[in-house]
Amino acid sequence: MTTRMDDKHPGTTRRHLLQAAAAGGLTTGLGSALAQPMIASPGSELLPKGKQRRVVVLGGGWGGLTVARHLREHTPELEVVLLERNPVFWSCPLSNKWLIDVVDTQFLVHSYTAPARRWGYTFVQTEVTEIDRDKRRVHTAQGHLDYDWLVVSAGIRVSYEPWFGNDRRAIAHTTVNYASAYVPSAEHLALKQKIKSFKGGTIVMTLPPPPHRCPPSPYERACLMAAHFQRNKVPAKIIILDPKPRIAPIGAGYRLAFEDLYPDIITHVPNAGVKELDPFNRVIKTAAGDFKFDDAVLMGHHQAAELTWKLGAIGKTADGKPTNWAAVHPQFYNLKDDPRIYVIGDSVGAVSPQFGHYPKSGHVANRMGRSVAKYIAQQAKGEALQPLMIDNLCYMLVNPDPLEAISVQFDYEMGPEGHLVQKQIDDNDRRKHLWEEDLRWYGLMVQDLTGG
Template sequence: MIGRRSFLAGQAALAAALTTAGAAAAQTPAQSTAQPAPAVAPVRNAIPRQGKGPRIVVAGGGWGGMTTARHLRDELPDAEVILIERNPVFWTCPFSNKWLIDVVDTDFLIQDMTIPARTYGYRLLHTEISGIDRAAKTVQTGVGTVDYDLLVIAGGIRNAYDKWFGNDLRAAEYTRTHFPSAYIPNAEHFALKRKLRDFKGGHLVMTLPPPPHRCPPSPYERACIIAWHIKKNNIPGKITILDPKPGIAPITGGFTAAFQELYPDIITHVPNAAVEEVDPFNKRILTYAGEFEFDDAILMPPHQAADIAWMADLVPVAGDGTTRGWADTDPRLFTALDDEDVYVVGDAVGFISDQFGYYPKSAHVANALGKIVARNIGERVRGEDVVPVLPDNLCFLLVNAEPLESVAVKFTYDLDPAGKVIQTLIDVNERTDDHLAEDYAWFARTTGDFLA
């Protein structure tokens, strides 16, 4: 149990300090009376506060962000909760692999975000975040500057193409548009579905991101789904999985059996194949396991915390430019290590334990952390003891579509005698059609927690 922390919002002083006139004066050098001031774009007005409670801004409206906003309203009915999300709809990545072969339709994946905002009473801003100033406690958006008392970063991941291409933006954009990874909710999912539909044969290469990355077992599920499509439609195609890990993990037995028993002539898994160089124009990849040419590809670059975590200066970078790429986070309270007024939920959360490294960057964990952080904030604001809680994780992965068979993995977490978080991983390797029903039940239960 963590000791009491007093919550000193200082709302009146903060509001006075953050008037747009004051912000403009603080950022604009004094001008000589002998020379007219240069023309400048007008500063957008700050969004006025509503109510008397603290203002809590949630930056990012995915699984973690929407969960946090919904439960903050339960924990603190007087708080003003603002959720900022650039995407006009909620697109769920779980089940998106299954959507590639029409196990579910598009309406299953897309939800209206305005309904839960109205139902639970938080304010939803559909706009881009362009900057975060932790010293001033403001978030800059396309509709104005939003001040906060507490900030929750829930932006998910970004594709770190710079790890492959450095500053070569042309190569990065060519890769993104021609060989989309489809791991962030956007049009890349539709591009990947078109790629699968139009695939007439040849050598398809899949690069897997190095750990940690979003939904660790999902690239293997994607390979199985594409292999099933190739097999069912008698397409003369092969899939090579370039895996940076020494072996298939998690669900080692289940995916190994699926590759060998269901798709032995289609899938080739190459371990220890960390990417050294990618030439998207000439369709060539150099890895530690050798060089590979391809006819088509799904190129998944390394994953890092979303841009807004970098905007907030939460991702440490060493003097030599190296970085883990994730937000520096207290492993029990999920506050930024250098700012207790900033919380992190979901995929952006940083290093947790030297036993397993990071929590799985999954929808289940994001939902769990959203509830945990909302409760932590509620206890803190009410002046109660903040009681840390550990999440869990559960994933179901489809490996065959006729019949619809899945495997699964469960993660549990506990504390060792020294207070370190430790992980227990349970692979459920048996292929069974029962898992799909459990997957639907999990999806309904979990989305029902934050979608109205």
């Protein structure tokens, strides 16, 4: 076990750590038997800084867990603190399969404390509330802490304002009744229950306009819900309202799956961006017609996570409007005006005039996390950053019985014009082998993120 800062630096006392631990479910190499009563408040210091330089990572999802682990491996001389609001790691990848019991809950849920102990970083379960860039300080619900480097991997936020403006009743009604389950939260449980208890009728699924988190996954979800209804003889129709002109990515593979496997259940409607939505009377008006529904999975617009906005990292369009995504270097993922602040994962904005955004996937967040761990190691040693190229790979299960998946791969290189170029390879031929590869991919990823 790697030693913690108090072992190396007596100036940072064990008492401080115990206080912070009791305040926020803090886990360190000291172990988890930390139950000292204490009073914590947003104004107090959560974790005093010792002599070690410190990296604070905001968000313990796919990007954050990766960067925390690899930082400890590359730069054991740095202290690493991971802040996350949730008590356990919940994987969105494979969650569609979990909705209809292809995999069980243990597959998705992993401990935060085990990887923190294994790699010797500090984990604090807390809500991050503000970032003070002038003071290099992060504020949380349990107190503040200072950083030398900051990595923000806070995922996405779902915005319903384009549909409802500031109508909070409509937003609350939608999130309670028609949650999309696109961030790690209790929404997944609600959606699973909805699918299991659905007795029949029309379910509409609105897709967010691009760019959005995991573009192929809504179609996968439609396939697996349809398979569940088919198997259980539930007279259900699923209408996919897609703002895009065609299914993408893996369009041919999905089209064949809809036609061959679920012809009486799934209808895909292209160019169906939502114009008006009445969640109380269950009516949607789209550019492709109006639809009434019995139930729905309403995916609001996706934007960079709230913390990315608080960081002041959101890019601007030519006419000064927010792009809704972080403006970062296309390969280093740091801010132009502060190269020691990194934003990684789904919050990252456009990086290339050829393809716009990297796919918003766990695979990409992991690759960015690994890269940033190396970049910070280089900065810590006073070396120049050496750019690393990333890739993306996604497997989507279209048939649970027999198990058959399709997949998409993205490769990147620096083009002759000095910007990143993307090559997309769709594998539309559904087969069991791709499902087996998906399981292998997920196992390797979980190993990299959590160690088990």
